[in-house]
Amino acid sequence: MKVSNIDETLILSEMKIVMIGAGNLATQFAKACLRARHDILQVYSRTAEAANTLAQQVGGAPVTDTNLLAYDADAYVFALRDSALGEMIPKVCHGREQRVFLHTAGSVPMSVFEG
Numbered sequence: 823m824k825v826s827n828i829d830e831t832l833i834l835s836e837m838k839i840v841m842i843g844a845g846n847l848a849t850q851f852a853k854a855c856l857r858a859r860h861d862i863l864q865v866y867s868r869t870a871e872a873a874n875t876l877a878q879q880v881g882g883a884p885v886t887d888t889n890l891l892a893y894d895a896d897a898y899v900f901a902l903r904d905s906a907l908g909e910m911i912p913k914v915c916h917g918r919e920q921r922v923f924l925h926t927a928g929s930v931p932m933s934v935f936e937g
């Protein structure tokens with residue numbers, strides 16, 4: 823998968839977003855996306871309780887199985903522990919190679935999406 827710059831016209835228009843993670847950072851990021859008039863399609867978490875809690879706040883559907891993640895989102899935001907990225911990226915990115923992928927980990931380079 824090629825890592826490239828995000829098309830600014832996509833950011834300025836309403837995006838359909840899938841949040842991968844449901845912790846504090848994911849919560850704040852999802853709420854900011856809503857304020858910017860983007861749609862949160864789904865909220866993924868390992869636990870149903872966490873997925874449900876954030877999904878209720880932002881209007882997305884809760885998901886606990888990566889096989890059930892939408893294929894038609896504009897962007898997938900990974901707001902996870904750094905150590906979880908390596909496991910989650912192949913599960914989420916497979917079949918969605920032409921979509922936008924973002925992660926919030928400051929210590930992990932964007933090259934994590936390559937390959």
